[in-house]
Amino acid sequence: MRSPIENIRVETQKKLDQQKTSEERNQFGQFATPTELAHDILRYASTLLSKKAAVKFFDPAIGTGSFFSALISTFPENKIQKAVGFEIDSHYAEPSQKIWKDHILDIRVADFTHEVPPSKKDLFNLVICNPPYVRHHHLASDDKVRLKQLAEDRVGINTNGLAGLYCYFLLLSHNWMTKNGIAGWLIPSEFMDVNYGKAIKEYLLDKVRLLRIHRFDPNNVQFEDCLVSSAVVWFKNTKPPKSYQVEFSYGGTLIEPALSRNIHTNILKVENKWTRFPVLDARELAVGAKLSDLFTIKRGLATGDNSFFILTRDQVEKHDLPEQFLKPILPSPRFLKVTEIEADDNRDPLLEQPLYLLDCDLKEEEIKQDYPQLWTYLQTGKEKQVNTRYLCRTRGLWYSQEKREPPPILCTYMGRSRQKSGGKPFRFILNLSKAIATNVYLLLYPKPLLARAFKNDPELIRSVWNALNSISTDNLLEEGRVYGGGLHKLEPKELSNVSASQIMELLPNLRTNPGKQSDLF
Numbered sequence: 001m002r003s004p005i006e007n008i009r010v011e012t013q014k015k016l017d018q019q020k021t022s023e024e025r026n027q028f029g030q031f032a033t034p035t036e037l038a039h040d041i042l043r044y045a046s047t048l049l050s051k052k053a054a055v056k057f058f059d060p061a062i063g064t065g066s067f068f069s070a071l072i073s074t075f076p077e078n079k080i081q082k083a084v085g086f087e088i089d090s091h092y093a094e095p096s097q098k099i100w101k102d103h104i105l106d107i108r109v110a111d112f113t114h115e116v117p118p119s120k121k122d123l124f125n126l127v128i129c130n131p132p133y134v135r136h137h138h139l140a141s142d143d144k145v146r147l148k149q150l151a152e153d154r155v156g157i158n159t160n161g162l163a164g165l166y167c168y169f170l171l172l173s174h175n176w177m178t179k180n181g182i183a184g185w186l187i188p189s190e191f192m193d194v195n196y197g198k199a200i201k202e203y204l205l206d207k208v209r210l211l212r213i214h215r216f217d218p219n220n221v222q223f224e225d226c227l228v229s230s231a232v233v234w235f236k237n238t239k240p241p242k243s244y245q246v247e248f249s250y251g252g253t254l255i256e257p258a259l260s261r262n263i264h265t266n267i268l269k270v271e272n273k274w275t276r277f278p279v280l281d282a283r284e285l286a287v288g289a290k291l292s293d294l295f296t297i298k299r300g301l302a303t304g305d306n307s308f309f310i311l312t313r314d315q316v317e318k319h320d321l322p323e324q325f326l327k328p329i330l331p332s333p334r335f336l337k338v339t340e341i342e343a344d345d346n347r348d349p350l351l352e353q354p355l356y357l358l359d360c361d362l363k364e365e366e367i368k369q370d371y372p373q374l375w376t377y378l379q380t381g382k383e384k385q386v387n388t389r390y391l392c393r394t395r396g397l398w399y400s401q402e403k404r405e406p407p408p409i410l411c412t413y414m415g416r417s418r419q420k421s422g423g424k425p426f427r428f429i430l431n432l433s434k435a436i437a438t439n440v441y442l443l444l445y446p447k448p449l450l451a452r453a454f455k456n457d458p459e460l461i462r463s464v465w466n467a468l469n470s471i472s473t474d475n476l477l478e479e480g481r482v483y484g485g486g487l488h489k490l491e492p493k494e495l496s497n498v499s500a501s502q503i504m505e506l507l508p509n510l511r512t513n514p515g516k517q518s519d520l521f
Contacts, residue, residue, distance in 0.1 A: 005099070006035060006069045012095050013064045020091070033066040033130045033186060041184055041232060042070035044254040045126060048182045048211070048234065054081040058124035060112035060131070060173055062087050064096045067128045068105050080104060084124070086112040113147060113168060117154075117175035125181040131169035133188060136162045136196075147172075157203050160196035167191070167200055170233075174207065177237040183208075189215050189231035192274035201274070205265060208235040212247040214254050215275065240265075248277035272497070276478060289504050292496035295444040299413070299492055300437040301402045304391035308381050309358045309401070310438075316356055320373040326356040328435040333412045333427065339469070343433035347406075350433075357436065359401040406434045407443035408454070409465055414440070414489045425488045426476050428468040430461070442495055444468075453507065460506065467502040475499060 002010070013032050033041075049055065055075055059067050062085025071080065083105045087093035093109040100107065136144070144161060147168040151159050155171050166187050177183060191197030192213070204210040211234040232254060243265055251258030261278035268274065291297065303309040310329060311321070328348050330336060335353070342350045360367065360374065368375040378399055381387060392398040408431055415425030429441075437443060446454060454461045479494040 002035060003069070003073060006073070009064050009066065009069055009096075009099055010035060012099060013066075016064070016092055016095060031130070031133060032063055035066065035070075037186070038066040038070040039073065040254045041128060041186065042067065042074040044232075044234075045128060045182060045184055046074050048236075049126060053125060055079050055083075055126050056081050056124040056178070057083040058127045058173075058176055059085040059129050060127075060169055060176070061085075061129055062096070062107060063092050063130075065100055065105060065107070067130070068100065068103075071128075072103070082106070082124075084108065086110050086115065088112070113150065113172055123178040123181070124176055125178045127173050127177055127181065127183040127185075129169065129173070129184075130186040131166040134165035136164055139165060151199075155203065155207060157199050157207070159199045162194075162196040163199065164188075164196075167196070170200065171203060174203075174237070179237060181237045183233075183235055183237070185233045186230060187233060189229045189275060192231065193272070201268070204233065204235060205240065205269060207240075209238050209240040209244070210235045210246045210265070210268075212249065213274070213277075214249045214257060215251075217251040217258070248274075250278055273478070289500040290496060291444075291498045291500050291503075293447075294450050294500050294503060295409075295446055295496075297492040297496050298404075298443045298445070300410075300439040300441040300443055301404050302391055302439045303357065303401060304389050304395075304398075305381075305386045306438065308384065308386045309399075311356050311358065313354055313356070319377045321358065321377060322371050322374055325358060325360040325371075325374060327359055328433065329355050329357040330410070330431075330435050330437045330441070331355055332438070332440050333415075336429070338429075339427055340430045341433045341435060347432075347434040349431075349435040357401060358399065361397065361400050363397070404436045404443065405445065406436055407431055407441075407445055408461060409444040409468065410437055411442040411444065411468075411490065411495060412440070413442055414487060416487055424469075424473050424476075426473075426490060428465060430465040442490065442492055450507075463506050464503055467506060470502060471498060 017032070055071070057068065057071055057080065059065075062068065065085065068083055068085065071083065083103075085105060085107050087096060087107060087109060088111045090109050093107055097107045097109075139147075147165075148159050148161070151157050151168060151171045155174050157171055159167060159171070166185075170185050170187065173183065191200045192215075213231055213233050215231045216229065245262040245264050246268065247260060248263050249257035249260040259278050263277050271277075311319075311326075316326060330341065330349065331351070331353065336351075344350060348354070358377075362370075364375065364378070367378065381399070386392060387398040410429040410431055412427045412429075415427070428444075450464075454464075475498055476490065476495075477488055479490065479497050
């Protein structure tokens with residue numbers, strides 16, 4: 001049940017929000033913390049603070065004071081020694097000052113990132129904040145430079161240019177905390193996976209003791225007007241031990257999560273995607289090989305213009321093109337109904353509609369003299385301005401393709417999570433032919449030791465291919481990325497991170513060296 005003053009605060013918040021457009025609030029990252037969530041956070045904070053310690057509360061983006069309201073509902077009034085908050089927008093700050101004028105809360109109308117940290121005696125032992133979710137493209141370039149320099153000077157953390165404003169709020173608050181002070185940050189969970197989040201993870205592992213990360217179920221959005229998955233990050237301002245365990249929880253509430261597991265910091269230091277935890281068993285991720293230990297994975301080639309450079313047999317015969325400048329190439333996945341490419345005695349793929357890639361390394365004057373039909377076909381490309389396309393014009397010869405060896409195994413680059421056939425969004429394809437493929441496929445080339453194993457046992461590649469297809473859809477989707485409409489994509493680096501444990505079971509000689517597979521390949 002809300003207190004009378006919390007009812008006043010909520011109504012004030014609602015009126016102030018209505019006076020701004022959703023575009024304005026989105027640009028400045030102004031998303032108020034719901035009452036229940038604020039109370040859940042402060043209730044959990046009370047379990048981390050010493051029962052004897054007086055509370056010195058600080059919120060560098062206080063808004064109308066949802067966290068302070070939860071603070072006074074959670075802690076006895078005589079335990080709260082001081083409370084300070086910054087709010088840059090007077091639209092919210094001035095009404096908030098009126099709401100809390102009879103309380104200990106000191107709301108200062110100022111930009112926290114421009115403020116100088118206080119002296120040691122004025123530091124805070126409880127920092128709770130829902131910082132502004134301002135994306136990097138809404139930050140002025142000079143602000144980015146200033147914030148980046150401040151983070152490096154004050155905390156020793158080098159940030160990425162794509163970092164949002166919330167990253168700087170978290171880092172710059174470091175110098176406002178007492179030794180052993182507690183911090184709880186309600187921030188987008190995306191920092192756990194993206195490149196710019198590496199700076200935050202470095203701070204959490206190296207500068208403070210990370211206590212817990214609770215990630216809310218993405219299907220249960222915490223903010224009605226902000227479609228972002230949220231997490232609460234808890235840490236203590238103390239030098240961390242060399243190794244320890246961190247609680248990762250998911251779903252439910254902070255007090256009663258749906259799932260919780262302790263993850264060792266040794267794992268967190270090498271794992272790029274922290275959103276794996278606690279759903280996956282950390283022990284499985286910590287040991288064993290990844291696909292990158294067994295394969296070199298590349299995107300297929302980009303021709304510059306598939307309609308010109310990829311031809312059917314009828315088109316080849318129509319233009320009388322020389323066979324030596326044609327390479328068999330696979331059709332796009334939607335036209336490839338099989339998962340095993342069989343071949344004839346020349347290793348040409350046995351497909352209903354064979355396709356060929358035009359690729360020539362001769363200069364045009366040589367082509368004109370020795371291969372007039374090919375020269376004539378190239379002129380039709382010039383008429384269509386194929387040679388002026390970006391990829392073509394950056395080549396030494398606009399009709400010469402990037403070199404690719406035929407891959408023994410391929411993986412489709414994208415797919416939907418719900419296929420009509422009930423199949424998986426990604427297919428691994430066994431290629432027994434000399435066909436190459438375009439960039440709608442990922443090409444898997446065995447590293448030397450695996451290649452030797454294939455040579456010694458020709459049937460092994462089929463077993464490995466079957467093992468690849470038995471990788472669970474969830475494991476593949478967790479590494480990749482998802483777009484609107486359920487479209488999933490896998491880049492080479494993402495597929496490289498997928499566990500190869502099932503394949504390693506087929507290679508007993510390598511399993512005698514757990515954790516050292518990269519040295520062997």
